Amino acid sequence: MKLVIAKDYEDLSKQAARLIAEEVTRHPSTILGLATGGTPVGMYQELIALHKEEGIDFSQATSFNLDEYVGLPGHHPQSYRTYMEDNLFTHINLPTDKTNIPRGDAADLGAECKRYEQAIAASGGIDIQVLGIGNNGHIGFNEPGSTKETTTRVVQLTESTIQANARYFHKIEEVPTQAVSMGIQTILGAKKIILLASGKAKAEAVHSMLEGEMTPDVPASLLQQHPNVTVIVDEEAASALSAKTRN
Numbered sequence: 479m480k481l482v483i484a485k486d487y488e489d490l491s492k493q494a495a496r497l498i499a500e501e502v503t504r505h506p507s508t509i510l511g512l513a514t515g516g517t518p519v520g521m522y523q524e525l526i527a528l529h530k531e532e533g534i535d536f537s538q539a540t541s542f543n544l545d546e547y548v549g550l551p552g553h554h555p556q557s558y559r560t561y562m563e564d565n566l567f568t569h570i571n572l573p574t575d576k577t578n579i580p581r582g583d584a585a586d587l588g589a590e591c592k593r594y595e596q597a598i599a600a601s602g603g604i605d606i607q608v609l610g611i612g613n614n615g616h617i618g619f620n621e622p623g624s625t626k627e628t629t630t631r632v633v634q635l636t637e638s639t640i641q642a643n644a645r646y647f648h649k650i651e652e653v654p655t656q657a658v659s660m661g662i663q664t665i666l667g668a669k670k671i672i673l674l675a676s677g678k679a680k681a682e683a684v685h686s687m688l689e690g691e692m693t694p695d696v697p698a699s700l701l702q703q704h705p706n707v708t709v710i711v712d713e714e715a716a717s718a719l720s721a722k723t724r725n
């Protein structure tokens with residue numbers, strides 16, 4: 479995996495946005511894999527600026543998000559659909575009907591998971607997938623124990639993930655306990671992957687991902703088998719890495 483240590487969060491966000499913008503410019507009908515969480519917010523702001531100031535054009539692109547909470551309709555304030563509308567979609571020219579996010583409120587979640595996986599395959603597959611990383615090494619909502627064979631499915635969130643995400647809800651009891659998430663196999667199917675991590679709380683997970691053994695106990699470590707991963711971290715998130723990995 480290629481490691482980039484950015485100066486700070488702003489630099490990380492700018493470098494990540496550049497990679498996406500280059501991809502969209504080179505290949506206008508690119509299939510983007512998008513992530514939520516706090517980390518990519520700065521990257522989305524940079525992408526909006528690149529769209530407004532440099533005319534980066536998303537009109538022919540398509541997007542697939544990693545995950546959505548079970549039980550939340552798209553219009554719920556804490557749904558990942560709302561997050562994406564607020565942080566990116568309403569500010570750029572990506573057509574709404576080309577933005578895909580699993581339906582967490584589907585009546586038949588099993589069918590929804592199959593439909594989502596098939597839609598990704600039918601698009602030709604994800605060209606560039608953005609990922610964050612959970613403090614416990616999760617990617618998407620693939621919690622520890624997720625194997626490399628997993629595809630889009632309903633997953634149970636761990637207590638630590640529920641606690642980490644409670645900051646977006648009024649109280650912890652409101653945080654959904656399940657999500658629909660692309661699987662590890664789905665993520666590994668992307669042609670390129672960019673993983674972003676910022677802050678001290680991510681240092682241990684970044685260390686295990688890059689320097690630990692490949693194990694479903696740290697789902698992000700399974701990315702080691704992918705041929706084209708760029709990990710962009712800030713100094714704090716890089717702080718548990720050995721000198722050898724840093725150089």
Ligand SMILES: O=P(O)(O)OC[C@H]1O[C@](O)(CO)[C@@H](O)[C@@H]1O
Nearest residue numbers: 514515516517610611612618639
């Ligand atoms: O960027 P954050 O908010 O630290 O979140 C890290 C990860 O946790 C999630 O928000 C899910 O808990 C992922 O979507 C994200 O990659």
